[in-house]
Every structure is written in structure tokens, then in C-alpha cells.
Amino acid sequence: MITFYIIQLLLLFSTLILLIFFHSRKVRAVFYNSIPSILIVFHYIAEDFLHIDDPANIFFLAGLFFYPSFFSMLIADYFPVNRRDFLGAVIIAPFIALSFSIISGVSPETVIIYHLIIYAFLIFKLKDKLFFYLNISLLILSMPMVVALSYFLFRDMRFLSSLLIVLNIIIIFMFLYEYSKKIKILNERITGLNLANKRMEQNINRLRQSNEQLMKIISQKDTELFQLARHASLAEITTGIAHELSQPLTGIKCIAQSIIDDINYDEIDMLQTVSDLTKISSLVDRSSLIIEHIRSFSRRRGFVFKPIDINTCVIGAVDLIKNQLRNSETEIELQLEEKLPSINGDGLALEQLVINFIINARDAIAIKRESMPSLHGLISVKTFADGENVVVEISDNGCGIAPDIMKKIWSPFFTTKKGAKGTGIGLSLCQRIIREHKGEVSVESTEEGTKFTIRFKG
Structure with missing residues (x-):
């Protein structure tokens, strides 16, 4: 009897642990799987300590009938199955069995047979996926044998109840262990992704720097190409530029020679000389404009x-x-x-x-x-x-x-x-x-x- 109460306390303790991590969907699924075992525990608490029999029997029957169904729903959350068809059967079945047992009564053998049917249905649905997770698959296969042998060997419902509670505790820790492995793998992947992301950021930074350097080189070469094209154009128009400059230079030379001749023959006319010098200044300005135009045109520069x-x-x-x-x-x-x-x-x-x-x-x-x-x-x-x-x-x-x-x-x-x-x-x-x-x-x-x-x- 003491062992049975210890088992009940272990179940309640395990359930409290689940409540701490209730925000996780996977943990909630494990908690829901514990509800039938909790109903069975409530039955024995009400019967042994509160001396309540009839309502407690309803808890007991509900726990027995819902136990394989909740276990099946937990498995469905873990394995890749068609949840709609699968869960429909295991949810409806316990309600039908419970209603029938309340109206007509039920024998322990009926409960055992019901368990075996649900477990057989579960194994049938998972036949192609059963060994995806070996330890859980062994648990699924052992459930019907353990339940059937324990009852038919000992013929004791309290022992069967204790066994179901123990199995539920094992399920809790087994699934928590499986989830912890997944979390560990996920954390390792996240760590790997973070490292890969850091390496990618470093590569991106290097590529960005290389791209900036390349853009500078391209811009420099582009400017050089632009300058080369200008020089090519200047080469094309050199003859024309020489002609443009030769005209004012010829004019300057002629006017200057005329002034020199006037000075030599002492026939200088100040007004005429001022006029000639003004013409020279104008021709120089014209030449300067041409040269400045060419200089600006050929100057190395970007766009302004x-x-x-x-x-x-x-x-x-x-x-x-x-x-x-x-x-x-x-x-x-x-x-x-x-x-x-x-x-x-x-x-x-x-x-x-x-x-x-x-x-x-x-x-x-x-x-x-x-x-x-x-x-x-x-x-x-x-x-x-x-x-x-x-x-x-x-x-x-x-x-x-x-x-x-x-x-x-x-x-x-x-x-x-x-x-x-x-x-x-x-x-x-x-x-x-x-x-x-x-x-x-x-x-x-x-x-x-x-x-x-x-x-x-x-």
C-alpha cells in the first residue's frame, strides 16, 4: 500500500514539473497524457481517504478508458501521421466505452480488451513509421503486453492501476528526455547557424570592402577612359585648333610689324598705334579663349x-x-x-x-x-x-x-x-x-x- 501511495506522489510530482514548462506545446501534450492517471489517483484518494465510492468510480472508469486514447494522441503529436483520421477514432472510442460502462456496468476484462483494441489500432496506424524512434516504438509495442499480462497474472485492479501510473511516469520522463535531445540538437543547429551567420557577415563585409575597392577602381578606370576619349577627340580636332590659333597669331604678327615699321620710319601715329594695340589685345583675348577652351576640355575631371x-x-x-x-x-x-x-x-x-x-x-x-x-x-x-x-x-x-x-x-x-x-x-x-x-x-x-x-x- 505504501508503495502505491509513493507511486501516486511521484505522478503528482512529475505533473508539477510539467506545469513549470507548460508554455511548451510538447510539454502540454505530455501533461494531457497524464490526465487519465491523475483521474485514477483521484479515485483512490477519494476511496481511501474520503470514503467516497460512486463518484470516485466514475473518475476511475474515465481514467481507464481515456488512458490509451490520451497516450495515442501523445504519440500522434510525436509521429508524422494523418491526425484527423487518427485522432477522430481514439477520441470518440473512450466516450462510447465510458457511456456504455456507466449504463450497463463493466468488467475489468472489458477494460483490458478496450486497451488492447486501442493499442492495436495505434500500432496499425504507425506500421510504416513505427521504428522512426526506437525507444518510443518499443514502449508502444510493450504497452498492450504489459497491461494484459499484469492483470491476467495478478487479477488485481489496484496493481493494474499502479502499473498504468508507473508507465505514465516512465512516459513523462522518456518524452521529456526525447524533447531535451531535440532541444539540444536544435540548440546545436542554432549555434551552427549563428556561427555560419557570423562567417557569412564576415564574408559579406569582405565582399563589400572588395566591392567598394572595385567600384573605386572602376570609377578610376572610367575616368581614365573618359580622359582617353577626350584626348582622342582632341587628336581629331588638332588641325582645326591649329587653324583657329593661326588666324589671331597672324593678325598679331602683321599689326606688330606695321607698328615696328612706323617706329623705324619715324612715322608713328599715336591714335593709330593705340587702335592697333587694341586689336592685338583683342586677338590675344581670342587666342586665350581658344586655349582655355581646349585646356578645360582636356582637363582630367569628373562630372560637374x-x-x-x-x-x-x-x-x-x-x-x-x-x-x-x-x-x-x-x-x-x-x-x-x-x-x-x-x-x-x-x-x-x-x-x-x-x-x-x-x-x-x-x-x-x-x-x-x-x-x-x-x-x-x-x-x-x-x-x-x-x-x-x-x-x-x-x-x-x-x-x-x-x-x-x-x-x-x-x-x-x-x-x-x-x-x-x-x-x-x-x-x-x-x-x-x-x-x-x-x-x-x-x-x-x-x-x-x-x-x-x-x-x-x-
Whole structure:
């Protein structure tokens, strides 16, 4: 008898332990599995200490009938089974058996047979998954044998009750042990994930630093490429620049020689001399402007954005390239709409843009002139407003662009020019300038010529 009470106290103690961790769903499932054993304990407490028989018998029967069902629900929570079909049977069965036993009475043999049926149903449902967890599977298989043998050998319901309570205590600690193993594995995985996450963060930081360094290198190389393209453009317009400078220098030389002659022959006229010196000053200013324009154009720098008039950029570009076009017997025609909205841009970069398109147009005309010597080369530069956009159209009557190379013209270092005439960076640079200015470019090309249309937001 004392042993039986100790077993009951162990059950209550185990149940209190479960209540401490009741927030865990798995622990709640184990606690619910203990409810039938607690009902059996209440029966014996009421019978032995309170001397209450009839209500206590209901607790006892409920505990006996619900015991295998609650155990089955615990197993269903642990194994991957179809819970709807499985739990429906084990929940309905004890209510039917309990109702029948209250009305008609029940023998211990009936309870044992009921247990065996529920356990057999449980084993049948888990037949394909039974050995996923070996220790729990052995417990499931041993339950019907232990229950049946204990009763039929000893024929004592108190002994059977004690055995069921002991089994429940074993179940509590076994499942808590299984859950603790899962928690340990989960913690190890979390630790591994944290370590992997730290390594990933370190790798990301290294990649970010490498990416920043790479972006700096790309930016530096991009600037160098931009500068190379400017120098290439300067090489194209060198002849024109020399002609631009030769005119004011020739004028300065002639006027200075005239003044020297007047001094030598003592025929100096102060008013005429002042006038001549003023002309010299004007010619020097003109030369300085040309040199400063070239110096600014060739200076190593990034983009400097400010409100700018696109017509000013077009005129500046044409001033630099017009003599070169004259030497190549190509006419340039300007159709510039007045009072265009300002755009946020870099003036020198936009000059570079126009120069590159004009140089490509000139070269296209030169290629076509090889088969048509009498061709009158014409390049047209047109600006106009289109809604909120400012549009620049540069067209020519050159050879046009073949459809198969149309997609390649923006690629760096791609060129169709023979020999050392082309670097292949002109149009690539144009695309970059347009992109930096948040603009768009489109190309129309036929055998009659090519037209580039660039749109900037005003």
C-alpha cells in the first residue's frame, strides 16, 4: 500500500514539473497524457481517504478508458501521421466505452480488451513509421503486453492501476528526455547557424570592402577612359585648333610689324598705334579663349552638374570641330531652337557628346564618299523642346549602320573603322554621358544616313 501511495506522489510530482514548462506545446501534450492517471489517483484518494465510492468510480472508469486514447494522441503529436483520421477514432472510442460502462456496468476484462483494441489500432496506424524512434516504438509495442499480462497474472485492479501510473511516469520522463535531445540538437543547429551567420557577415563585409575597392577602381578606370576619349577627340580636332590659333597669331604678327615699321620710319601715329594695340589685345583675348577652351576640355575631371543651356554646348562643340569638318569637305548645319529649358548637366561632357557624334557622322560620310566621290557631306544638328524634354538630333547622309552591328555600337572598343582611325570608345563614352545625365538615346539608320536622337529632362 505504501508503495502505491509513493507511486501516486511521484505522478503528482512529475505533473508539477510539467506545469513549470507548460508554455511548451510538447510539454502540454505530455501533461494531457497524464490526465487519465491523475483521474485514477483521484479515485483512490477519494476511496481511501474520503470514503467516497460512486463518484470516485466514475473518475476511475474515465481514467481507464481515456488512458490509451490520451497516450495515442501523445504519440500522434510525436509521429508524422494523418491526425484527423487518427485522432477522430481514439477520441470518440473512450466516450462510447465510458457511456456504455456507466449504463450497463463493466468488467475489468472489458477494460483490458478496450486497451488492447486501442493499442492495436495505434500500432496499425504507425506500421510504416513505427521504428522512426526506437525507444518510443518499443514502449508502444510493450504497452498492450504489459497491461494484459499484469492483470491476467495478478487479477488485481489496484496493481493494474499502479502499473498504468508507473508507465505514465516512465512516459513523462522518456518524452521529456526525447524533447531535451531535440532541444539540444536544435540548440546545436542554432549555434551552427549563428556561427555560419557570423562567417557569412564576415564574408559579406569582405565582399563589400572588395566591392567598394572595385567600384573605386572602376570609377578610376572610367575616368581614365573618359580622359582617353577626350584626348582622342582632341587628336581629331588638332588641325582645326591649329587653324583657329593661326588666324589671331597672324593678325598679331602683321599689326606688330606695321607698328615696328612706323617706329623705324619715324612715322608713328599715336591714335593709330593705340587702335592697333587694341586689336592685338583683342586677338590675344581670342587666342586665350581658344586655349582655355581646349585646356578645360582636356582637363582630367569628373562630372560637374549645373543648370546649362544645351545650345551653348552645341555651339562650343561645333567651334572646336568646324575647321576639321571644313578640311573633310563636310558641311554642318545648325537648327537650334531658342529659349530652350535649361538642363542639369556638365557642359564639357555634353560638348564631348556632340563632338563624338559629329566625328562619327563625318567618318560615315567619308566611307560613303569612297563609293560616291561626288557626295556632298551634310551633318545636321537640331535642338528643340518636346514637352518637358530637351531633344538633340544629330543626323548625317553617310553610309548608315548595318543592322547586324547596331546592337554592338555602344560596346567599349568596338569599331568598324579601318587601321588606327578608330578607338572604339567614342559611342561607349556617349552612352555613359547620356546615362549620367539621366537621358535617353535612340538610333535610326538606313542606307541614306543615320540619326541619333538624345532626350534630356528639362
